Amino acid sequence: MKNPADLTLTEITRALRRRTFSSTELTQWMLERIARWQGVLNAFVRVEADEALAAAKAADRALARGSATGPLHGVPLAHKDMYYVKGKVSECGSKVRKGFVAPATSTALARLAAAGSFRIGALHMSEFAYSPTGHNTYLGPACNAWDRRCITGGSSSGSGTAVAARLVPAALGSDTGGSIRLPAHFCGVTGFKPTNGRVSRANALPLSFTLDTVGPLAVSAEDAGLIMSIIAGPDPLDPMTLGAPPWNMRRTRSSPKRLKIGVPAKFYVDDLEPDVAAALEATIDALRKLGAKISKVELPDQNAVSAAALIVLAVEAASAHAPWLRTRASDYGPQVRNRLQNGLAYSAVEYLEALRWRGPALAAHLDAISDNDVIIAPVSRSVAPTIESTDLGGAPEAEAAIQAITRFMRPVNFLGLPSLVVPAGQSKSGLPIGVQLIGRPFGDEVLIALGRAFQAETDHHRRVPALQ
Amino acid sequence: MPDDISSDRVLANARAARVPLNPDDPGRIARAVAPVAARLAAAKIELPLETEPASFLMVQRREIAP
Numbered sequence: 001m002k003n004p005a006d007l008t009l010t011e012i013t014r015a016l017r018r019r020t021f022s023s024t025e026l027t028q029w030m031l032e033r034i035a036r037w038q039g040v041l042n043a044f045v046r047v048e049a050d051e052a053l054a055a056a057k058a059a060d061r062a063l064a065r066g067s068a069t070g071p072l073h074g075v076p077l078a079h080k081d082m083y084y085v086k087g088k089v090s091e092c093g094s095k096v097r098k099g100f101v102a103p104a105t106s107t108a109l110a111r112l113a114a115a116g117s118f119r120i121g122a123l124h125m126s127e128f129a130y131s132p133t134g135h136n137t138y139l140g141p142a143c144n145a146w147d148r149r150c151i152t153g154g155s156s157s158g159s160g161t162a163v164a165a166r167l168v169p170a171a172l173g174s175d176t177g178g179s180i181r182l183p184a185h186f187c188g189v190t191g192f193k194p195t196n197g198r199v200s201r202a203n204a205l206p207l208s209f210t211l212d213t214v215g216p217l218a219v220s221a222e223d224a225g226l227i228m229s230i231i232a233g234p235d236p237l238d239p240m241t242l243g244a245p246p247w248n249m250r251r252t253r254s255s256p257k258r259l260k261i262g263v264p265a266k267f268y269v270d271d272l273e274p275d276v277a278a279a280l281e282a283t284i285d286a287l288r289k290l291g292a293k294i295s296k297v298e299l300p301d302q303n304a305v306s307a308a309a310l311i312v313l314a315v316e317a318a319s320a321h322a323p324w325l326r327t328r329a330s331d332y333g334p335q336v337r338n339r340l341q342n343g344l345a346y347s348a349v350e351y352l353e354a355l356r357w358r359g360p361a362l363a364a365h366l367d368a369i370s371d372n373d374v375i376i377a378p379v380s381r382s383v384a385p386t387i388e389s390t391d392l393g394g395a396p397e398a399e400a401a402i403q404a405i406t407r408f409m410r411p412v413n414f415l416g417l418p419s420l421v422v423p424a425g426q427s428k429s430g431l432p433i434g435v436q437l438i439g440r441p442f443g444d445e446v447l448i449a450l451g452r453a454f455q456a457e458t459d460h461h462r463r464v465p466a467l468q
Numbered sequence: 469m470p471d472d473i474s475s476d477r478v479l480a481n482a483r484a485a486r487v488p489l490n491p492d493d494p495g496r497i498a499r500a501v502a503p504v505a506a507r508l509a510a511a512k513i514e515l516p517l518e519t520e521p522a523s524f525l526m527v528q529r530r531e532i533a534p
């Protein structure tokens with residue numbers, strides 16, 4: 001059997017259709033790999049081996065009959081444990097929701113199932129999707145597949161490390177303040193945060209109804225585009241998706257020639273670790289060689305945009321959790337409880353001023369980037385720090401540390417922009433470095449096309465950790 | 469928006485929200501959020517009277533207008 005760890009999701013779907021291996025063989029291979037590495041990585045919260053094998057056998061029978069169900073036919077996937085499946089437990093990384101049985105299936109998972117994939121388990125996540133590191137008081141930390149002493153990033157911690165270790169070929173994450181992009185950067189995988197409104201959030205755990213987005217972590221940009229082609233689109237259960245354009249797969253294969261890419265003159269380029277700065281420069285050079293036109297841009301005050309994002313997130317998260325903060329505060333981990341309580345500090349007027357500013361702030365951003373199609377930026381100023389150095393719990397310095405890790409994330413969330421993170425290099429210590437390509441509203445497909453072109457010329461996304 | 473947040477204010481807000489806090493919490497919360505409030509206050513944002521949260525959608529969807 002060809003080693004599935006060397007394949008992207010797109011290549012796996014082709015191999016299944018060509019019967020290079022069967023869905024059952026693939027699922028057994030994945031279950032063996034999960035069993036081998038789960039104790040090291042803590043990537044899964046549940047493995048559903050029997051159900052996955054039964055689904056794989058059914059997929060093989062259907063393929064033999066010539067009745068494949070869709071583009072992901074026979075592919076086992078796992079997702080962040082916040083996407084509900086009717087009748088299944090979804091604990092959202094928390095003690096508060098221990099034993100919670102979902103009353104309905106999330107639209108995103110229903111669409112992936114309709115495309116022929118099935119679930120092999122559920123993945124680790126930060127408690128209630130409210131931490132950027134991958135620490136979890138209740139579950140213990142997820143560990144980085146490149147170095148188990150390091151964080152995965154969060155909150156889609158299991159998604160990042162599971163894809164990096166090739167325990168699954170792709171996984172859904174969510175991004176409210178960087179929760180897809182940070183694990184993609186720290187774990188060396190491709191991550192895509194879509195434009196707000198592109199993917200339904202229905203029957204997935206909410207954190208901030210203004211800022212939440214659903215998107216994939218995968219091996220390649222092509223894989224991310226494949227997942228997006230399945231999960232994107234209007235859903236009556238999520239009003240934000242109504243009126244958004246349908247996914248345009250043809251546009252994801254367009255040439256990057258003549259694309260205009262802006263490089264921020266400040267904020268995103270201040271105080272980067274040398275390895276991160278070098279990866280960013282190398283990526284800019286590679287994109288220039290692909291025919292993109294590169295120029296400097298002066299963005300509006302990103303500190304103010306980031307602060308507005310923090311206020312909106314803090315208040316909406318506190319509002320969502322207020323019933324449990326009143327009655328079950330001690331069931332939260334200290335850091336998440338503290339952060340939820342932070343949302344109590346702001347007045348209704350302050351919250352609404354921040355929220356009302358969102359439209360004008362986006363207009364100012366679009367004015368500033370002019371006709372640029374893409375802005376290129378780092379994801380974080382450093383590679384993955386250690387679990388120990390970031391294990392701050394409820395300590396007073398935790399909030400400042402979290403804001404430092406998420407510094408380059410929040411403007412994208414506040415402005416509702418799409419952003420693709422592509423692996424772009426490694427540090428001298430062997431840890432991965434990602435770069436984010438930030439698009440215009442609904443310019444999602446342009447980012448996938450650019451990512452595909454970049455990955456056709458580089459092999460950073462093909463690197464698999466040694467898992468020792 | 470003020471550029472400072474007091475522990476008294478945090479305590480009053482928490483009471484209004486009916487969320488109990490431990491004695492040390494209001495001070496801790498005030499210290500955690502004050503830098504954020506200060507950063508936004510420094511921007512001196514002035515919004516037209518007519519601006520509402522849904523104005524964001526109008527700007528966002530201009531990009532896909534026919």
